[in-house]
Amino acid sequence: MNPFAHYDTVIVGGGPAGLTAALALTRYRHRTLVVESPAPPRNHASRGVHGMIGLEGATPAEVRARAWAELDAYGLAEHRAAAAEDVTLAADGGFHLTFDDGSAAWGRTVLLATGVVDIHPVDVDGFAACWGRTVIHCPFCVGWENAGRTWGVVADNPAYAATAAGAFSAWSADVIAIAPPGMERAAETRQALRAAGSDLVEGEIVRLHHRAGDLHTVELADGTLLARQTLLWSPPQQQVPLVTRLTTTLGLALNEDGFLTVGADRQTNVPGLYAAGDLTTQWEQGAMNAAGAGAAAADAIHFARTL
Structure with missing residues (x-):
């Protein structure tokens, strides 16, 4: 694998928002990289996804497996099991991304679909x-x-x-x-x-x-x-370390509750950098909402490229 391969879009996060965006972008014929940490995802404790038509009761692992079977059939989406460590602006446009496995990639656009971190109480037994x-x-x-x-x-x-x-x-x-x-x-x-x-x-x-x-x-x-x-019990939430870092290095804007601000097109205040899913909202979280946001982001990314 060429660690400096170029992609139309690099998606950071392989949950409902990221995978839905990957499928939509693939059907727009975009070369896409989905970067997902091999660590257990935030929803690993879930016993089944609910409210998503055709996937009722499927476990998060089953949803991911089915999504990748569908994506692999198109041959334009690549999956990398790694954690994104940094996203920087490339001198010639687009973004450079580095990963914890030592590799790197360039993306014309980037979609952050990392979700958030639930801060569980450490002093409550059980x-x-x-x-x-x-x-x-x-x-x-x-x-x-x-x-x-x-x-x-x-x-x-x-x-x-x-x-x-x-x-x-x-x-x-x-x-x-x-x-x-x-x-x-x-x-x-x-x-x-x-x-x-x-x-x-x-x-x-x-x-x-x-x-x-x-x-x-x-x-x-x-x-x-x-x-x-x-x-x-809804515990407090915080952004994943990557997003927190980018608020400093790229100036990503957060709202007063600590969630990423995006426009109607799911683009952040950094041109070409999009965000979809739970990291952008406190009150509209969930698989269906995240999937819808991922689809909206994919549409915006594609049509911005055609302008």
């Missing part, structure tokens, strides 16, 4: 075992699989805590909010939740009691035990 199964971050992704169970919504602000009263009733008739001690307007929020048949419990979660990832009890720092079978 969190890792339950994550992606009975500790969930997206009710629309796996709410069905947790239907009919007792739920707890982990919240750190009163507006979100108040949603426990009704927002998740499609999946559970017994939902409470669990907030850190001292949350503002806690008494007011508790009163409103109780009036709606819910409740607010304040306390620091220290342990999740489970059976092979099947949650049954939440333990708080003061010893309180809450019988809960599912937790809706």
Whole structure:
């Protein structure tokens, strides 16, 4: 393999956004490189993808395998199992990319589809075992699989805590909010939740009691035990190291919440550098949204080339 091979587009990330973009660009007859770290992907704990027509219940590994079988049939997309370490502007246009396997590549355009990093609590015993199964971050992704169970919504602000009263009733008739001690307007929020048949419990979660990832009890720092079978817990997120580095070296712009800003064409503030998927949005994450963003980015990349 020529480590300095030239590509029409280099895609960093092989999840729904990156692979959808690769398929669309391939059908536009673009020579494309998809760079994906061999480390377990962010969604490796998922037991199945939901909401994607024709792929209902398929595991992330199955989705990737099927996607590459389709891409390989065209012969224009290349897969490289490596982590992208840097993206720099090339003197003659386009971008130079370097990878942790010692190779490099040039791309006329680059699409960042890296996703983000979930910052899991390191001091909550049992969190890792339950994550992606009975500790969930997206009710629309796996709410069905947790239907009919007792739920707890982990919240750190009163507006979100108040949603426990009704927002998740499609999946559970017994939902409470669990907030850190001292949350503002806690008494007011508790009163409103109780009036709606819910409740607010304040306390620091220290342990999740489970059976092979099947949650049954939440333990708080003061010893309180809450019988809960599912937790809706959206941990903080941060950009992957590459994207963080590029905010300094290339001046990539982030919004006030730390997500990449892109235009309607999915292009960042750096011409020729695009982004699609979870790294651009906090509230529209998920496989379907990411795939749609990847397709939109591919369209924009192709039509920008024709102008």
